[in-house]
Amino acid sequence: MRKLGFETRAVHSGREDLTDLGVHAPPIDLSTTYPVGSLGGIGECFDALAQGGPLRDNPIYARLHNPTVVRFEKALAALEGAEEAVAFGSGMAALTAVLLAARQGGKHVVACRPVYGGTDHLLDSGLLGLEVTWTHPHHVSKALRPDTALVVLETPANPTLALIDIARVVAQAGDIPVLVDSTFATPVLQNPLAHGAAMVLHSATKFLGGHGDVMGGVVATSAAWAARLRQVRIATGGVLHPEAGYMLHRGLATLPVRVREAQRGAQFLAERLASHPAVSRTWYPGLASGDPEGLVGRQMRGPGCLLSFELAGGTKAAARVMERLELLTPAVSLGSVDTLIQHPASLTHRVVDATDREASGISEGMLRVSVGLENPEDLWADLQNALEALQREEIAARVEKPLFGLTNPGLGRS
Template sequence: MHEVPLDSSRGADGTGAHAVTVPRALATEAVHAGRDDLAGLGLHAPPIDLSTTYPSHDSRAEAARIDAFAADGTLDDGPPVYARLGNPTVARFETALARLEGTESAVAFASGMAALTAVLLVRGAAGLRHVVAVRPLYGCSDHLLHAGLLGTEVTWADPAGIAAAIRPDTGLVMVESPANPTLAELDLAAVAHACGEVPLLADNTFATPVLQRPAASGARLVLHSATKYLGGHGDVLGGVVACDEEFARQLRQVRFATGGVLHPLAGYLLLRGLATLPVRVRAASANAAELARRLADDPRVARVHYPRIGGAMVAFEVRGDPHEVIAGVRLITPAVSLGSVDSLIQHPASISHRVVDAADRHSSGVSDRLLRMSCGLEDVEDLWRDLDCALGPVSGPPAGAAPHGRPAHCLPAYERPAHGRTAMAK
């Protein structure tokens, strides 16, 4: 059981000069973080503030606050000014996520890629444009670094080569563990040690703070695509960086200047998603572990990837055509993304990692036969029945099979409609 220090002096805006720490279990913190002031406001559910601007009759004081923000990213506890500077509903989500990750602060963005972009811009503004990264990463993160769209230069290294790859202009070391899509794991404490004074950015999207907290292992920055498990229902787009307050101030300046703000409704949905995060992750992880066990024993599957720390993701390499498996699922949704209450499956080489050069994909373990499945909250027997049908016959039509060789239990419920979609969702 994780225990999270409760900062009883900290409000929904995440500020507070003094903290009184009381150990509180992660499941409890997930429900109450970002909501501790509600009773004093006479509320039970968090409010949604959709305002874009706020009245101020003291323009001199407002000018002083804007000057302070422009100087070092500091924004005091006074009334809100403008939605691009900050929003009370979004601040509740930021406070809650920081508490779950065990960091001083968190800064939310319109998407995970907007969050990563802001981190790179902060380091680039300091003249530190070089990044050391370990593959595999999420395909779009890989592309952003490799293409140099923000003026960055990347050196790809294995974990043992991180220290040797660091240069005087290195601004960041980036890793993802478990990695997308192979679920490869890293010793984050060892990686943080190899970074020395260079900030380590750990993408914790797959694990979530339920399974690991990278800041406790030495990561200065913890990245999430909040679209995934933090939201948890496939209906909100967002990103967030959990970090120390010094770095958070710089991120807020970049967010204000570039406009990658999280919508208040998204902030509300993400805060609500955090309340059930531990329950969802643990239940989906139980499904994933059982499916990984069955897939490992299945002769139609060549290899199964499942993390030692657990989790709700399973990756597996099939002996047959992976595109046929994608086309064959009926209960599981063939779609990109992950972390929703319903199960999703996709072919990384065709979609999520298509932007990564084929040779680079292969060298980092992303084979052309690899499938990535995000396990949801359905009954595991229903999920396995769908996978079993999609994987097809073991070898030739077995006894009791339907005429086309699929197991008999796959018909008629899994017969493809004549008008049905056969292409992969993107």
């Protein structure tokens, strides 16, 4: 049989046994425990799971194994071209498990900024006993130490949409595993394992669920790494709830359609923002300025659904624009059917030291937009309205400002 196309895998993966079960929708198994019957052989079942191995006969306890979650894991692995995938209760729980699993190989991590603020904080805080060297993606080899256990990167990066050449970093890392957070790309637009990464991580809370109503995280990787991640998950308890597993699995079926349609809107908005006089800079991989190394087409199958833009007036201007919007929702998170806008310096990247933030290109005037499935013309009308109101306010403020100490009598001041 020919290799199934991506869209077909998105619809059918993890559902192979449904016909035999005589059902159309995957069953949700909410059991926290499973009757063990006789004790003969149950110890071996337990040991196999506790060592991160596959299910023998009995799941025993929901922290060790859940069949509904496994369906989502199998489907996601099929979309990433991975041997296996391991799901967690959130993207941060997934990252924590990767860091703890890698920690066994050394305490040093090399990472490239920017990354999601929570990731930056977890790496930089020392909470997990790690030492991190932040470096430019072209200088990864110089940052490696004998105790380096992992290289961490995010592409496209949150929130600057900077793209990193994964294969180039992998070549520099040599034997050291590279973890790619590919949340912004989704498996529709990028498969980091095909470029040599050892692990690919998604905050499933975003596009995989796709409707802003489920939290989760997942790592797609080799069978050996997956076993280590399951061991950590069993020990630390960062499991995905089966109802969330069901919803994430369902989300995968429409993922290609949602991502491609939202991407169309993002390209449209990025082009308009880039030529609007109130906007000092626009970041989007679908603009020539956003892809200096030509990675769209080579590494990514499209520029994606997120963009950022900058207002010269800093936080104050960003706040005024956010307040004026009627259709775009001012909120963190991304990848939902509706369009969300947020101010990274105040919210998602607030935990990052201001100097590091600025150095990685996250300015006070930056707003990040996650484009949803609305009519792009409606989104642009809302944005344009807010930007023009800002321009009018700025002009009025300039007129009101006293010139060389003189006041403007026409404005009723004495």
